[in-house]
Amino acid sequence: MLDTTYNVETPEGIDLRARAAGPVPRILAYAVDVFYRSLILAAIGLALLFAGVAGIGIWLVCAFLLEWFYPVFFEVLRRGQTPGKKAFGLMVVNDNLTPVSWGASFVRNLLRFADFMPFAYATGVISMALGRHFQRLGDLAAGTLVVYREEEKAPVALPDSTPLPPPQNLQQADQQALVSLLERHDDLSEARQRELANLLEPMTRKRDNEALAYLRSVGSWLLGGRG
Amino acid sequence: MQVKNLAVRARLRSPWESIDLGIALARRYWWQLFIVWLLPAATLLTLCYWLFPESPMLSGLFIWWLKPVFDRLPLFMISRALFGSPVSVGTALRHFFSPNRRDWFLWLTLRRLSPTRSFDMPITVLEQSGGKARSSRIGVLHRKHSGAATWLTLTLYHIEIFLLAALSMLAFLFIPEQYAEGIEWMPLLQGDTLWLEWLYNALYLLIMAAVAPFYIVSGFCLYIGRRIELEGWDIEIQFRDFLERQQRERRARRRETPGTASLILLCSLALGTMLSAPPPANAETVDTPQQGQERIDEILAGEDFHQMKEISGWRKKEVDEVKEKFPQWLIDFIEWLIDFIEWLFERSPEDTESDSDFEWGPEIAKILELLFWLGLIGGLGYFGWKHREAILNSLQWHSSPKEQQAPPETLFGLDVRQSSLPADVCAEVMRLWASGDKRASLGLLYRATLSHLIEDFAFYFGDHLTEGECAQLVRARQLETEEELRPVSPTLSHFVQELTANWQQLAYAHRPPAEAQVSTLCSQWQEEFGNDR
Secondary structure (H helix, E strand, O other), rough: OEEEEEEEOOOOOOOEEEOEEEEEEEHHHHHHHHHHHHHHHHHHHHHHHHHHHHHHHHHHHHHHHHHHHHHHHHHHHHHOOOHHHHOOEEEEEEEEOOOOOOHHHHEEEEEEEEHHHHOHHHHHHHHHHHOOOOHHHHHHHHOOEEEEEOOOOOOOOOOOOOOOOOOOOOOOOHHHHHHHHHHOOOOOOOHHHHHHHOOOOOHHHHHHHHHHHHHHHHHHOOOOOOO | OHHHHOOOOOOOOHHHEEEEEEHHHHOOOHHHHHHHHHHHHHHHHHHHHHHOOOOOOHHHHHHHHOHHHHOOOOOOOHHHHHOOOOOOOHHHOOOOOHHOOOOOHHHHHHOOOOOHHHHHHHHOOOOHHHHHHHHHHHHHHHHHHHHEEEEEEEEHHHHHHHHHHHHHHHHHOOHHHHHHHHOOOHHHHHHOHHHHEEEEEEEHHHHHHHHHHHHHHHHHHHHHHHHHHHHOOOHHHHHHEEEEEEEEHHHHHHHHHHHHHHHHHHOOOOOOOOOOOOOOOOOOOOOHHHHHHHHHHHHHOHHHHOOOOOOOOOOOOOOOOOOOOOHHHHHHHHHHHHHHHHHHHHHHHHHHOOOOOOOOHHHHHHHHHHHHHHHHHHHHHHHHHOOOHHHEEEEEEEEOOOOOOOOOEEEOEEOOOOOHHHOOHHHHHHHHHHHHHHHHHHHHHHHHHHHHHHHHHOOOOOOOOHHHHHHHHHHHHHHHOOOOOOOHHHHHHHHHHHHHHHHHHHHOOOOOOOOOHHHHHHHHHHHHHHOOO
């Protein structure tokens, strides 16, 4: 089964799962960062206009600092998110899924130079497209990874149903599917929901609306409701 | 198409994740898709080279324009691969024309520049729908995913351009310096050398063929992701999986039963002969497996198996507090910067006199003024656009009739529909009062008043109003009557104020009015509303 998840098992035997982010959102996030950086540089440039040649010097220093340390600053102090990454819900983490450290962030950002070669991040793009977890060269060297940040799920309004105890033999994935059927009652069409409920006829011995109502009741029991 | 054969994990994905999945899937089948895209396109380009060697630009544009035609075969291949029946490159190439029959003209004209091309293509190629069916389908699919599909097209288009630039740069880096000095760059850059143009065409063709699998498969995965979301494929697969598992278990159990039964029989026989007494029945006996199953279900559904315990308490958590403060070097640097600027300013009078008579002040002021005006115009435009509906509405001077708001059914938790009132309100009020339920009694009177105000006088009481504010509305209409609304007499207004005050006293302060007061209110109510029924 092909998927883009990234799994790590801790020494305590706990499975951690993250969703690796691919080249397209990362490129767009980078474009947003470039936009912000240019804005800042333009503002600094305007402010330094009166300072003459010294102003140009200061501006160049600022440009240098922004180019190389803007990402480092945000990645380490702002939970792995530069403003562009934040806009796309991305974050940088170490490849054991711990928060990115100063050293790793420095390495991955200094090696942007390698990813840039020969022009316009061609190497980086190719490396991201071919790598298993969408890592560019800097990521591979620093042992980092860009993943999607887990968003808090907003509570969904559930249809009324009296909770009923589930049948036995339900594995976790089955339970999740039942809960999902309940939670997506607004997104799936009624006919499709009945069709899905009919699939389980050998277990429920019910059909159509009756089966759907029963599965919803089981789902709401699984979510913690008690009749 | 069998959903259960899906070669990728079905789960809910954000549009971006679907695109990522497309990248991963394209990587797996890249060679095949690359060849299938490249061969027809390269054939055509060679033909162009042979027929029109003089116009490389037009040939390149021609191939680029035909992209939707070349995209269809890889899409067909990846769809087959995704549902578990992959086709080989040779078979696919032999079917080059069959996926291209439908709607090819539209795709090459109107839709050629559509930013959601790869997302929409499966609807034509795989669902085989066109016309109205297609547009309504697109309407459903686009609702959440069109943004990401557009960005996908834009991003991959730029990647193509940048890769071409990168390849040229790479070639340039490999030219030895001695030669590089002798090359005349201008004619090359202006496109006067034919062989270079054709070389560029070939390079660009390779890049297009290399990027196309990612583009096509990402768009296709966006489409699949949307369908998983709309049709609950993940749920379907899980349900089927569950049923299959159950059947397997049942079959396994059935296979085991004869063996176990004979074993038990043997044991009990042996025991029976040894002890020469029947084995004691400890548990309730059941006759059939069906009953046994039911019994198991019953027990599992009981209290014992569904107890939940919530344990809460305070534990100390080990947290390294990272204090974010400005590092000392930054403070030092800023202080130095301030000193430096002050030093500059101290120096500046002599500078301006000695160096030049160019004045910085007015120039900066002009730029700032320009920026200010731009900002102001932009801001005004933005607000105008954002609130355009409100502005347009206010410009129409009530020319359109106000929206008819549905009268509320409950106010302050009281049911104010007239249908909920008893036939003779006053008698019911006095009866309730006499029975001692003063709150219900006065509540009924107040409720009946509100109900009549809403339905006979067309008052609109919003949810946000308090009782006092409702009374104020009544008084406001008494003082100043609008044309099309029924006027309110001073006595009615007075009655409403009085009743509201009494009801508030009772409802919130638990101070019931005297009985005489209630009967006065009742008779007033009868005068005001008694004839309306």
